[in-house]
Amino acid sequence: MSKYKYIKEEAYEANLELPKLGLVVFTFGNVSSVDRNLGVFAIKPSGVPYDELSPEKMVVVDYDGNIVKGKLRPSSDTKTHALLYKHWEKIGGISHTHSIYATSWAQSQRDIPILGTTHADHITVDIPCAQPMNDEMISGNYEHETGWQIIKCFNEKALNYEEVEMILVGNHAPFTWGKNAAKAVYNSAVLENIAQMAFLTQQINPSSPRLKDALIKKHFERKHGPDSYYGQ
């Protein structure tokens, strides 16, 4: 049995969730799952429709983006995944979609303001939008530079990738991550939900206030603090 069996199945199952959750059309998204002991991750092959995927078709790649196992070409975004795995050592899975509302916020180049407790249940800050890269980075090793742009944005805003598991890449679309591939996909869906409600909230009342600090703290700690009491 292949030593990559587990991450290939994890990546396969997580990729299938994207169309089920209404987050992708056609082939517009990709999820990967990492094996930290082996230093490799399994990712969706490029341009293959979700209903033609199988665990065997997942491509195994190392942290520099080199193919380790697999006959197909990996997702065109593979180098972004690779860089994030290399530098953020506690990530277990990464998800990238072009979901409608989150992508529209990315295109508007605006952070998604924290306007309610649904947001605070998951993140205590505005969802960051990384600015577009300079032309040299774009025309160079683009997907690799996209990874750096994400990390640079987190460093500048002093964000912790273990607490903030999502970002908008300006003009492009969202990336999310988590302890495993399933959690990364969950975060893609949560982000889409938050993005839609933030859009509507500002349409209903353009001067809707940001959430109070006390509410942000309370809701996040209900789910994530040392005294959390959400879930089993």
Add this chain to the structure above:
Amino acid sequence: MSKYKYIKEEAYEANLELPKLGLVVFTFGNVSSVDRNLGVFAIKPSGVPYDELSPEKMVVVDYDGNIVKGKLRPSSDTKTHALLYKHWEKIGGISHTHSIYATSWAQSQRDIPILGTTHADHITVDIPCAQPMNDEMISGNYEHETGWQIIKCFNEKALNYEEVEMILVGNHAPFTWGKNAAKAVYNSAVLENIAQMAFLTQQINPSSPRLKDALIKKHFERKHGPDSYYGQ
């Protein structure tokens, strides 16, 4: 046979309606069903996906939020349900969701104005939005205080909880209730419908007038007055 069998089945069935009606994603919602003779209610366990629920997994709790029966931790919003059952004696079920449009209105901190007969078929006033609590209440017994905030809002606006079976909690999301759990969930769906149409109406015509008093009275009484002629 357990004396809690009936309310556990009621709560189970009502919780399953939430995803079917498109009112929740993942675990973002909870419904409870009360037994007024026994002074307890059955509620969804916290953080358990809807497709893993069963009547047995429902948690039975008293009006002070103490667990009476059940192995799982109850919904994190349990104390809000408990307080409402304790003080509003004719409620038979409570539903809480983060449905998209109603939650966006809650985030905008605005009442939903009565703009049409769909609204008046169910409620004769604007759907109230309770203001966010002060910091002390939030950092204290938060979910218990949320219940008080709802009751306080109704008292200040002189609303009757038997006539107005829904509220928006500012920055958070809606709560609805009714004679039983199924009616509470019905009200969650009605509220979402009204919230979407109120949003669109104000987008189409920002100066759309509130419904005339005569129409409010007529439509409500068609369904609810002593001479109602809606339904069988």
Add this chain to the structure above:
Amino acid sequence: MSKYKYIKEEAYEANLELPKLGLVVFTFGNVSSVDRNLGVFAIKPSGVPYDELSPEKMVVVDYDGNIVKGKLRPSSDTKTHALLYKHWEKIGGISHTHSIYATSWAQSQRDIPILGTTHADHITVDIPCAQPMNDEMISGNYEHETGWQIIKCFNEKALNYEEVEMILVGNHAPFTWGKNAAKAVYNSAVLENIAQMAFLTQQINPSSPRLKDALIKKHFERKHGPDSYYGQ
């Protein structure tokens, strides 16, 4: 075999289309089918969920709204249907929904402007919105008066009910009709489609021009003129 069998089955089938087409939630809509020889129509019973309907449950009513056959109470909007059948002799079916976009336009009390060929394929004028009635009419024989308000609006605007098969009742919701119940329901769905696109068009470009007369004429005549070449 009942002489009402045909219209009861027609009304039953047409009512079932409403939830399939996404035009209603719960019991928010009703369709009727008329027998011009017998001078009666079959209509949905009031407040009965669509999945509990059967042809037998349809209620047969005359043009004055009197029940001719059926054990259940007919739709609360029955007198509006009755009046329209009485005065507009070539209508074969009527449909009433609270579909999201058409109802939002009704709540905004605005006609839906003709902005594109999808609209012109069906109607050559703006979709009329009848103004709300005066208080006396509302508190009196309300549903009967709603019918008169519709006819009055058509008379004032010099519209022909055989050419314009839909209207918005201000603050309330749409009514549509046609040669039979199936066509009435088709018109409900077409109206919802047109209403959504008119909303979006004005959001994208608030000064979007009305359709040119030549295009209105061309598209309508493609489908409906003496030299029509649409369909078989």
Add this chain to the structure above:
Amino acid sequence: MSKYKYIKEEAYEANLELPKLGLVVFTFGNVSSVDRNLGVFAIKPSGVPYDELSPEKMVVVDYDGNIVKGKLRPSSDTKTHALLYKHWEKIGGISHTHSIYATSWAQSQRDIPILGTTHADHITVDIPCAQPMNDEMISGNYEHETGWQIIKCFNEKALNYEEVEMILVGNHAPFTWGKNAAKAVYNSAVLENIAQMAFLTQQINPSSPRLKDALIKKHFERKHGPDSYYGQ
């Protein structure tokens, strides 16, 4: 076996995709597939619901719009298809829908600005909106003139139909094309997706900037350039 069997099956399969992808209601759309050797194309019959279609019902037409084979009347838009096949020799299929968001942009008479990489993955320019025709063209050979209006728009804007496979016809709706009928339908769905996100982006931030040239170039070349690395 009929020499038209292949294109009739291609057209049939592609037409069935339209309702599956949520791009049409009722009969509001049509797809055709061309045989360049025989100089004919198969197209949907006019006004026939998608669930009543079969490969046999497809109508075979030449580049001047004359019926070559088939008992049914072809789509009312057939002459537009014919003209495009005649003048753009490398098109293999054409799709026409009244999908909600793309049609709303067409009704607003605005090009869809290039605001993100989802757009640039497919097209490097704004999606053009052809202006409405003059009255003489409309009242004359309308569908034929629609084809000329599309070609004229491409000539004026110096666009290449092999690179830009979609257009909005002002006040009407979109047309898309591609190497075959399936690709034309794919482009209809991509356009709808881009149109929805462009609408939302401008609602969130009315001054959202167009995509940088470097990003446009990079994303398009990832998928379509000589060194493309998207897909297998």
